[in-house]
């Protein structure tokens with residue numbers, strides 16, 4: 307049987323999973339990135355991780371390919387990382403060429419948020435939806451687009467940066483240099499900031515949600531405003547893309563219906579009637595594994 311390795315390269319850890327081509331996860335492992343050692347050393351660590359995965363979970367099987375997801379901008383056709391903000395020294399790194407030399411199998415490289423979306427489409431909450439968007443609410447807001455059953459990358463591979471949609475011209479400063487990006491108002495970081503600005507004694511975003519559940523009036527107001535910002539972004543995307551499905555991922559969505567029920571109501575009010583009626587808004591289901599699923603999906607059986 308043929309197997310695929312899916313790698314999720316982050317600034318702190320490298321996650322890897324071994325999959326069947328049909329998308330069954332055979333086993334997974336995680337190692338520290340040790341990013342300070344530079345790109346070549348990190349790529350060698352990825353190759354070592356792939357070998358370990360095959361040894362532990364893939365005995366008797368043939369490795370058909372390795373998919374790699376990483377933050378930043380990549381040339382998908384060339385398999386080169388052009389720039390990655392969380393990985394020091396990563397400029398024009400020929401990731402797929404190096405890994406193919408080390409492992410002797412085909413390798414593909416793509417943006418991590420794109421691949422999280424592809425992972426949900428392949429094996430998670432996005433199965434069966436031909437047009438879907440995903441927003442991952444974490445430190446920032448990651449985005450990905452599946453249009454007509456395909457991951458949409460755009461000619462430069464930069465498509466799907468849904469978190470940098472400007473929803474407030476004079477809003478908070480964003481890491482991208484702009485102001486008022488969705489990410490500055492709808493990320494987990496933003497929820498925590500909004501909570502603190504309202505005087506809540508919170509250290510983590512989820513505490514704001516918990517205080518709202520406990521009927522703290524300030525927390526209720528903060529959560530309502532936070533969900534309104536998110537809804538403005540989602541409603542705009544619904545109007546533009548007429549998607550079947552919008553998936554919400556990341557730590558904040560652990561709040562479940564506390565987040566999703568008011569989000570659906572607000573989007574129904576803000577978006578145009580026909581696409582608003584079409585769209586389903588659901589929680590992503592693969593959690594932190596979405597990235598390794600999506601990376602493997604680059605070589606997996608098509609849905």
Ligand SMILES: [Zn+2]
Pocket residue numbers: 469470480481482483484487489
């Ligand atoms: Zn931005």
